[in-house]
Amino acid sequence: MSRKAPGEIRARRSFYWRYVLEPYFYLAPAILLIAGVMVVPLVIGISYSFQSVRLLRPGGGFVGLENYLDLWSDRKFWIALENTFVWTIGSISFQFLLGLGLALLLNTRFHGKRLIQSLVFLPWAVPTFLSALAWAWLFNPTIGPLPHWLTAMGILGEPQNILGDPELAIWGPIVANIWFGIPFFAITLLAALQSIPAELYEAAEIDGASPWQRFTKITLPFLAPMIAITVMLRTIWIANFADLIFVMTGGGPANSTQILSTYIFTTAFKKLDFGYASAIAVALLILLLIYAAILLVLRRRLVKI
Amino acid sequence: MARMDLRNIAKRYGPVEVMRNIDLAIEDGEFIVLVGPSGCGKSTLLRMIAGLEPISEGEFLIDGQRMNEVAPRDRDIAMVFQSYALYPHMDVARNMGFSMEIRGADAGEKQSKVAEAARTLGLTALTKRLPKALSGGQRQRVAMGRAIVRDPKAFLFDEPLSNLDAALRVEMRLEIARLHQRLKATMVYVTHDQVEALTLADRIVVLDSGNIQQVGTPLELYERPANRFVAQFIGSPTMNVLDVTPAEGGITLRNGTTIGFSPAVPAAIPAVAQLGIRPEHLDIADPDGASMVGVADVVEHLGSDTNIYVQVEGIGPLMLRQHGHLPLRPNERIGLTIPADRMHLFDAEGIALR
Ligand SMILES: Nc1ncnc2c1ncn2[C@@H]1O[C@H](COP(=O)(O)OP(=O)(O)O)[C@@H](O)[C@H]1O
Ligand SMILES: [Mg+2]
Numbered sequence: 071m072s073r074k075a076p077g078e079i080r081a082r083r084s085f086y087w088r089y090v091l092e093p094y095f096y097l098a099p100a101i102l103l104i105a106g107v108m109v110v111p112l113v114i115g116i117s118y119s120f121q122s123v124r125l126l127r128p129g130g131g132f133v134g135l136e137n138y139l140d141l142w143s144d145r146k147f148w149i150a151l152e153n154t155f156v157w158t159i160g161s162i163s164f165q166f167l168l169g170l171g172l173a174l175l176l177n178t179r180f181h182g183k184r185l186i187q188s189l190v191f192l193p194w195a196v197p198t199f200l201s202a203l204a205w206a207w208l209f210n211p212t213i214g215p216l217p218h219w220l221t222a223m224g225i226l227g228e229p230q231n232i233l234g235d236p237e238l239a240i241w242g243p244i245v246a247n248i249w250f251g252i253p254f255f256a257i258t259l260l261a262a263l264q265s266i267p268a269e270l271y272e273a274a275e276i277d278g279a280s281p282w283q284r285f286t287k288i289t290l291p292f293l294a295p296m297i298a299i300t301v302m303l304r305t306i307w308i309a310n311f312a313d314l315i316f317v318m319t320g321g322g323p324a325n326s327t328q329i330l331s332t333y334i335f336t337t338a339f340k341k342l343d344f345g346y347a348s349a350i351a352v353a354l355l356i357l358l359l360i361y362a363a364i365l366l367v368l369r370r371r372l373v374k375i
Numbered sequence: 376m377a378r379m380d381l382r383n384i385a386k387r388y389g390p391v392e393v394m395r396n397i398d399l400a401i402e403d404g405e406f407i408v409l410v411g412p413s414g415c416g417k418s419t420l421l422r423m424i425a426g427l428e429p430i431s432e433g434e435f436l437i438d439g440q441r442m443n444e445v446a447p448r449d450r451d452i453a454m455v456f457q458s459y460a461l462y463p464h465m466d467v468a469r470n471m472g473f474s475m476e477i478r479g480a481d482a483g484e485k486q487s488k489v490a491e492a493a494r495t496l497g498l499t500a501l502t503k504r505l506p507k508a509l510s511g512g513q514r515q516r517v518a519m520g521r522a523i524v525r526d527p528k529a530f531l532f533d534e535p536l537s538n539l540d541a542a543l544r545v546e547m548r549l550e551i552a553r554l555h556q557r558l559k560a561t562m563v564y565v566t567h568d569q570v571e572a573l574t575l576a577d578r579i580v581v582l583d584s585g586n587i588q589q590v591g592t593p594l595e596l597y598e599r600p601a602n603r604f605v606a607q608f609i610g611s612p613t614m615n616v617l618d619v620t621p622a623e624g625g626i627t628l629r630n631g632t633t634i635g636f637s638p639a640v641p642a643a644i645p646a647v648a649q650l651g652i653r654p655e656h657l658d659i660a661d662p663d664g665a666s667m668v669g670v671a672d673v674v675e676h677l678g679s680d681t682n683i684y685v686q687v688e689g690i691g692p693l694m695l696r697q698h699g700h701l702p703l704r705p706n707e708r709i710g711l712t713i714p715a716d717r718m719h720l721f722d723a724e725g726i727a728l729r
Pocket of ligand 1: 388393411412413414415416417418419420
């Protein structure tokens, strides 16, 4: 019986139409919008990295991998890459640990909790530019107290200009960034903490768990999803965050605080070499994608809730 | 195995006193049920025993040792929560073995204990599952397994069956009864369901608005309730209560009938008093010469029993339960008599007169 049943072809066609094609029809507006605002600029940006786009020397055109080869042998790029690691890891780890500590404190009951909770937001209310200036002044040995305090505590030999010392300069913006980033972790982790049912702590307490065991065996597993997502987002954000460094040190002295994002910025807007800036940006993008992929895999392995 | 003593315990939240004068001695291996309406303080009392809630006043002792200041983890008591409080990120086996994991117990010992508990509770096939992949009844079992593995001095249960459907509730009730017979451990069980209380308890503690109303065996509470609250709370359907006045050698109902006492006469019956009579103790009689006459307005046929709602002339609605099937039609006129030895008398404050 090779005769097709009447209507079978029509039925198949309508199957494809209904289940394979039709959904995209409904999704089309969203897809077009996303393509318009995200994919198109991204593709154009990446395409710059294969061209010579120098405003001072017009008429470059397609140059293939030349920008990337330059990048490979660019000492400043490797310094900036290393600084990016120090900057990002230094900032995120302290932001996270101090933010977690603050969240745990805020999750207890005490007098004036409301007031403190809203004060914690304060660093966010201040424009980045202002806080960068304020921190630059705090670190200034002539008008700021920090170098003197550090000397008094025996951490510094003498009240020198930290931001002017190539060995130490990067810690200036990092400290400012830690101060700036703690509220984010404190608030998000506090929200996660408050969603843990109190009965679990009671059950664990009756089961004999010490406060530390309750923290590691109940609190941390519950916070894990939130930790994974916030650490990932903040890492990407910090790696791209140039404002503080730009205002406090401008990448100096001697490129000791130059991170990839400030390097991109100066290359694009001071040297006006957009092609090369794009190549650096693509390198940073790839690194961050790898990082995000690793974190997502880890998250799936570790998070059970 | 433990004996527990609650001595004159009170509980305050700020200025609000929610419990007072709690005096109770729980014998070693006894199954005590705390029962009372919602909000009467059952959970609060249980949580004070567990150490989760500080005791505002009085003394709590386990085996003669004062426990007021002892942390929950040092009391060696297991608790099954109403919501089960299973650790959602741990599988069934780890949930049950958590107390041993905490103690740093030997892995092999832990495994065998968990396996044994899982076997007695019929959870062996589920040990690798997370709580979210379990049904309500299975979660309940895991919560019990977690307590059993502990091998504690005493078990506390806070309304452990109230989230289960009726059939499962009966099944788990039996299981808890078996558990108690097997372990012979001291158990304190909270419920608002009098059937659970009557079926499980060695002794029942009836609580109302933070006070102990009566402590006694199920039969004592049923037959000799200390006051009207206990009389109406224990027993189903609820006891009928009628206003009465004292009479020569007996009492007079509101419809004018006088009922004599035989043989015992309470010392003195106050001018304002109430008569309690359980629906199952009312007798049907010929309307001529019965102490009460009424019309059966609703008849419920339950098969084993028949519930009859009677509008009694001069008195009001009464409920009556008769064993077996009663071929009564709605709106039929019937007479009722009250057996003198089944009457409960209460004074104006609701205290039983004996
Ligand atoms: N944390 C609290 N603060 C104030 N009042 C409370 C608190 N917990 C319970 N109560 C009060 O204590 C009384 C007893 O509560 P509870 O023991 O939970 O009753 P139940 O018998 O239903 O378990 C209730 O009136 C309740 O409102
Ligand atoms: Mg309760």
